[in-house]
Amino acid sequence: MKKFLIRILIIGFPVIFFLIISELALRNIPNDYSLKREFLDENAQNLKTLVLGSSHFYRGVNPQLLEQPAFNAAMVSQSLDYDLKILENYKADFKNLEKLIIPISYFSLFGSLENGVESWRAPYYNIYYGIGNPIKFEILNKKGSQTLAKVFDFYFKDNNLILADSLGWGPKNVNVTLEELQFSGLEAAKRHTKKKLNLLPFQLKNLEKIIQIANKNKWEVYLVTPPAYYSYVANLNEKQLDLTISYCEKLAQDFDNVFYYNFLQINSLEPKDFYDADHLNKEGANKFSQILNFKIQKKF
């Protein structure tokens, strides 16, 4: 037994040492999550406008064009349950908050971060925001080869992993062809159309909790269906889309502080404003942010 244990330790020790070093090295790399947490920790009490939600708003809303001070706390695949967790975590700090802007995309009421293809992002909320699932390790979140590449890129090639600007907006300065928009529209619509709608009660409950928090704190809630290119819109499932819109309209009717704007098919945006069929590029995001701000200010 002694010989066996010594052997296990000889083999196991370097492996465990390597894993611990990798974990520490990974956690030390600044990323969009750590940037957003740092900003909110320091500035939450000053904010008047807060943007939450998924990549549709992470890419698509420039907070500089909204009522100031504003911050974009949206992230790729951030679902309503995670929006709620962020709000609950910072609600006491949002002393001056007036406006909460949340995208209700075609998939928002029917999907969640933890059940989607980007579920590997869920532990980041625990590691970098201190919210979400109990303590997780980043090394277990991706393949070892990807971890090594990330560590190598940051420490040896000096590659910055932060994609968002200082106000949390992650614009993409890319233009694509019409053909690419056609293809990505079909693909994204297929990906976002859920076979089962069983998460609807869960996400509706989360949305209602967000509204209750907003009510209590006298914040206005703006539910916004983001713009998309027609190749995406044309391939959506009618039932899923109708449910999304009707629930948002009902919430806007039921609560005085809730407003719903549907920008899914907006004429003022052109193909050159998209980097794929359901995401705006930098130029498109600036246009859309102005339109959104105008609507919010006028409240019509």
Next chain:
Amino acid sequence: MLFNSLDFAIFLPIVFILYWFVFNKNLKWQNLLVAAASYVFYGWWDWRFLSLILFSTLVDYFVGVSLGKTEAPTRRKVLLWISILVNLGFLGFFKYYNFFLDNFKSAFSIAGYELNANSLNIILPVGISFYTFQTLSYTIDVYKERLEPTKNFISFAAFVSFFPQLVAGPIERASNLLPQFYKPRKFEYSQGVDGMRQILWGLFKKVVIADNCAVYANHIFENSADMSGSTLALGAVFFTFQIYGDFSGYSDIAIGTARLFGFNLMQNFASPYFSRDIAEFWRRWHISLSTWFRDYLYIPLGGSRGGTLMKVRNTFIIFIVSGFWHGANWTFIVWGALNAVYFLPLLLTNKNRQNMEVVAEDSYLPSLKEMGQMTLTFGLTVIAWVFFRAENIGHAVSYLGGMFSWSFFNEPSYSGISFLKTLIPILILFFTVEWLGRRNQYALSQGLLKNNVLRKTLYLTISILVLLFYGQNQEFIYFQF
């Protein structure tokens, strides 16, 4: 708890230390620890299902004890049926209720009647098919007087819930595993090292082979309508590797883990993709299930005694039941039936037992004839796996239709094709080790390479590959069964 998770990496050393250093002097306490650890292991998924295992354990324990006390045939039969009904009742309810209901509704609907019953939102308890069959084997063996009933409840509970093989096999026979709980276990260095080696090989198969192949198999199967025939063929081959790496990897980890605790479990895979015909494949694939069906279904049905019709009937029954055991979906039934069709010519020409020894037993390489036979068997298996993987029969048929179209001769193309450059050398390494170790209990076992430097280089390479591809724990496919 997944074998390839951090939870298990913490759980295993704790149980190991308690087992060998704290409870090593008392067999009863050691067995109690195994039972308790197994319940923790299982409860990690969903503690509510622990009651199912406990109930099943209690029923079979008392049925066993009662069978030991009575000689009366009618009473013995009643006791046997109690066990069968309880175990298969649970399995039927949790696994097959909705399937039968939906099919009855469809059948009634075709006949013009609307059946007013709703499907239930049932969660399938992990590994229910495995432990149900294990406990059933105990009761049947006791009933047939092939096994003495146990009066030691702790040993029996540990046998039913033994965590290394609880959720995905090998499905152990009571006659093999239960007596091991009666005897004191002594730690042996060679057994410990062998266990660790088998765990390493199992992890390699799961993390490096199965999980990488899964990414591409899933992508191709989910988008099969847009893929060329050659890409679909590649997807089916990816799934063929995935399911072998996944399932045999789990078995290797299970057997290796059991060895760390001084237990010997049965071999579950014996290089099945090197089989020369489908009969040999089924002697080498999921051995614990195939032999279960052979002993508890095929032989009681008459086996290969009787006339040709009887043999054909029995063959179809076990293959179809075996398919249905995997899941409540017509795809599994067709998969089973297709294998029966493959098997039939061998059975009818009495050639089903012609390849009993491992291929190229006395040589390094197979003959041309053996190569041809292995390729044909592999090809047939790949086709059958399409049914196993497909969402439904329509999907499988359209997948195979697309696969056997003229575009089969086009160059495969899909977004992940560039990754093949990385995957192919790994698959070559995998197949080389599997081929060289085809005579062993598992490919990497001791004696694979005599040269010390080569052997250690191989272990190091495999360990590095496991570390490089580790992360994003993927569930084992067979958990759903």
